[in-house]
Amino acid sequence: MTDTPREIETLIDLLARLPGLGPRSARRAVLALLKKRATLMAPLAQAMSQVASSARDCRVCGNISTADLCPICADPRRATGEICVVEDVADLWAMERGALFKGRYHVLGGTLSALDGLGPDELRIPALVERVRDDGITEVILALNATVDGQTTAHYIADALEGSGAAVSTLAQGVPIGGELDYLDDGTIGAALRARRRL
Template sequence: MAGGADEPVERLIALMARLPGLGPRSARRAALQMIRRRALLLDPLVAALSEVAETVRECERCGNIATGPLCAVCADPRRATGEICVVESVADLWAMERAGAFRGHYHVLGGVLSALDGVGPEALRIPDLVARAKAEGAREVILALNATVDGQTTAHYIAGELAPLDLTVSTLAKGVPVGGELDYLDDGTIGAALLARRAM
């Protein structure tokens, strides 16, 4: 083999190199470490990957990752009702949860509107959001979308779709930097932006 390893190992390295933050060199180092420490790293990783592949799915209500019909957030009876925080991705939902400033429910869109990428409203979970806000009698929908052009375009589109409903549509305060992404912000910035949200 060109890399000096047998085919199964090269296949493992090639797959790991596809992960965000891991290039070919980092993937090679990680694979070697796992092989050397099989009992401590490789075997538990294989078991965890197998379990995730068999049990993890999308939450029926919000789109978060779940092992049952509902995720832990949606199934928690202590969460406040009447507030829905809209995020682009599961990573953004997790970032909001790390900040600990929001105690309501979430709605994961699965992306943002993007004319360049051919992503229209039908490709996102926007109709589900409108139906959910109506069915659950939401009092407020917080649009916690990234401060990018596509994120703000999506926020304005959603605000228009929610306009006929009797609820408040707010967005995060502009403490979130323009071009910033929630998953890369510190917990304090997210918490402060959420508390200082304003109506759109």
């Protein structure tokens, strides 16, 4: 469109790069923002600018944080002996949603991938090994995605932690809660069958 002010076009183009928004929905979002300039647009711009300037990786675990230590690493009530290893911050948030895990995290920043050129050194794996060695960690729970890359990474980490003294475990695989067998793939049913429990 030629006759939209250039600043507004720029804003639409940038918003369209967010996941879940395309050019059309970004345009709609900008119109909604323009209608609520004072109550929504200005506070959103300010919140975004504040996070953009203050957000960084937690020095210890790699979680997103606005301080040197993330709220989880800084929380004295969280158990220090257990580390849950996740691929990225989204997975950490997914684990925290259940509020079941009381230990601390280690965010890898991805999975090992020859295709993407991601090796152990790109993934904060050395930092994990060091942390386990120096901080008296007793258990490492590998909460990686049940994909080929995720499982490759899990095995690599298990090898790297051998001899560290920490127990290494991984999330159970099986039928998800509410899952219907008819809709599950053979791999999941197979894993659930092999890991069957006595009632």
